[in-house]
Amino acid sequence: MKAGTVIGAVCAVVLASASVFAQDKPVRVRGTIDQIDGGVMTVKTREGDTLKVKFADEGKVIALVKASLDDIKPNSYVGSTAMPQPDGSWRAVEVHIFPEAMRGTGEGDRPYDYKPRSTMTNGTVNNVGKTKVNGTVASDGGSTLTLNYKDGSKNIDVTPETVIVTYVPGSKEELKAGARIYIPAAIRQPDGSLTAARVNVGRGVAPPM
Numbered sequence: 001m002k003a004g005t006v007i008g009a010v011c012a013v014v015l016a017s018a019s020v021f022a023q024d025k026p027v028r029v030r031g032t033i034d035q036i037d038g039g040v041m042t043v044k045t046r047e048g049d050t051l052k053v054k055f056a057d058e059g060k061v062i063a064l065v066k067a068s069l070d071d072i073k074p075n076s077y078v079g080s081t082a083m084p085q086p087d088g089s090w091r092a093v094e095v096h097i098f099p100e101a102m103r104g105t106g107e108g109d110r111p112y113d114y115k116p117r118s119t120m121t122n123g124t125v126n127n128v129g130k131t132k133v134n135g136t137v138a139s140d141g142g143s144t145l146t147l148n149y150k151d152g153s154k155n156i157d158v159t160p161e162t163v164i165v166t167y168v169p170g171s172k173e174e175l176k177a178g179a180r181i182y183i184p185a186a187i188r189q190p191d192g193s194l195t196a197a198r199v200n201v202g203r204g205v206a207p208p209m
Contacts, residue, residue, distance in 0.1 A: 025188070026184070026185035026186065026187060027183075027185075027186045027187070027188055027194060028113060028182075028183065028184060028185070028186070029043060029045060029051060029053065029181070029182070029183040029186050029194065029196070030045060030046045030181075030182050030183075030207065030209070031043045031044050031045035031046055031051075031180070031181065032044050032178065032179065032180050032181070033175060033176060033177055033178065033179045033180075033181060034050070034177060035177050036175060036176060036177065039054055039055045039056075039057065040052055040053070040054050040055075040193075041053045041054075041055060041175060041181075043181065051193075051194060052192075052193040052194065053183065053186060053193070053194045053195070053196050054193060054194070054195045054196070055172075055175065055195075055196055055199060056195060056196065056197045058197075059172075059196060059197045059198060059199065060197065060198045060199075061169075061170035061171055061172055061174060061175060061198075061199055061201060062167050062168075062169070062170050062198065062199070062200045062201070063167070063168050063169065063170035063174060063200075063201055063202075063203040064096070064165040064166070064167060064182075064200055064201070064202050064203060064205060064207050064208075065165060065166060065168055065203050065204060065205065066164070066165060066204060066205045067097055067164045067165055067166040068164055069128075069143055069158060069164060071097055071164070071166065072095065072097060072125060072128060072145065072164070073125065073128070074125055074126065074127065074128065075124060075125060076097060076098075076124070076125045077097075077098045077100070077102070077103040077104070077105075077122075077123070077124055077125075078095055078096060078097050078098060078122070078123070078125060078145070078147065079095070079096050079098065079105075079106065079120060079121065079122040079123075079209075080092045080093075080094065080095045080096075080120070080121050080122075080145070080147070080156050081093045081094050081112055081114045081118055081119070081120055081208070081209055082118065082119050082120075082121060082156050083115065083117065083118055084117055084119075085157075089155070089157055090119070090154065090155065090156045090157065091156070091157045091159060091162075092145070092156050092157060092158045092159070092162040093114065093115075093118070093162065093163070093208065094162060094163040094164070094165065094208035094209060095145070095156075095158060095162060095163075095164045095165075096164075096165050096166065096167065096208075096209065097164070097165070097166040097167070098122075098166075098167060099166070099167055099168075102167065103124075105122060106120070106122040107122050107123060107149045107150055108121070108122060108123075108149050108150065108151060109121040109123075109149060109151070109152065109154055114209065120209075121147050121149070121154050121156065122147075122149065123147035123148050123149035123153070123154070124147065124148050124149070125145055125146070125147060125148075126146040126147070126148045126153065127144075127145070127146040128143055128144075128145055128146075129143060129144050129146070142157055142158060142159045142160065143157075143158050144156065144157050144158070145157075145158060163205070163208040165205060165207075165208060167200075168203075170199075170200075170201050170203070174201045174203065175199060175201060179201050179202070180201070180202040180206045180207060181199050181200060181201050181202070181207065182199075182200040182202075182207035182209050183196045183198070183199050183200070184198065184200065184209075185197075185198070
C-alpha cells in the first residue's frame with residue numbers, strides 16, 4: 001500500500017472517530033417545551049435555539065420542586081452551581097438537594113456551563129453556618145455550606161436569592177407544551193437531533209441549573 005493511501009486511510013479513521021465522539025458527547029439542554037409529538041419534544045432553549053429531542057421509551061422523568069435552606073441538613077448530599085466573587089468566596093446560584101438514592105451522583109467540583117467561570121460542586125454537607133462578611137455575621141439571612149467531596153471541600157455562600165430545589169419522582173404527563181426542563185445528558189444523533197434518557201422538569205419552579 002502506498003504511503004499516501006495509508007495516510008488517507010488513517011485520516012479517514014481519525015475523522016470518523018472524531019465524528020462518533022462528537023455524537024456521543026453528552027449535551028446539556030435548558031429550555032421550554034414548545035410542542036411534543038409522541039416521544040419527540042421540540043424545545044426552545046434559553047439561547048433561543050430550537051431543538052428536537054427524542055425521549056427514550058424507558059426514560060426517567062424527575063420533577064424539581066421548591067425547597068428551602070431548612071431542608072439542608074448536615075450530611076445532606078447536594079449540588080450547587082456557584083459563581084466566584086471578588087473577595088475569593090463562592091456564591092450559590094442554586095442548590096439542589098439529592099434524595100438518598102442519588103447520593104454520590106457527580107461527586108466533585110468542576111467548571112460548569114451555566115455562565116462563564118461558574119462551577120458545579122456536588123458533595124456532602126459538612127456544616128451549615130451563618131455567612132460572614134469581614135469576620136462578622138451577615139445580616140441578610142445568608143448561610144455558608146461546607147461541601148465535602150472525595151478530592152477536597154468547598155465553602156459556598158447561600159443567599160436569599162439562591163434557588164433551592166429538591167428531586168421527586170415525575171411523570172411523562174408533565175412533559176407538555178410550556179413545561180420548563182433541564183436535560184443533563186442528551187446525546188446528539190447523526191441527523192442533528194438529540195435523544196435523552198432523563199429529563200428534569202420544573203414543577204412550580206424553573207430548573208435553575
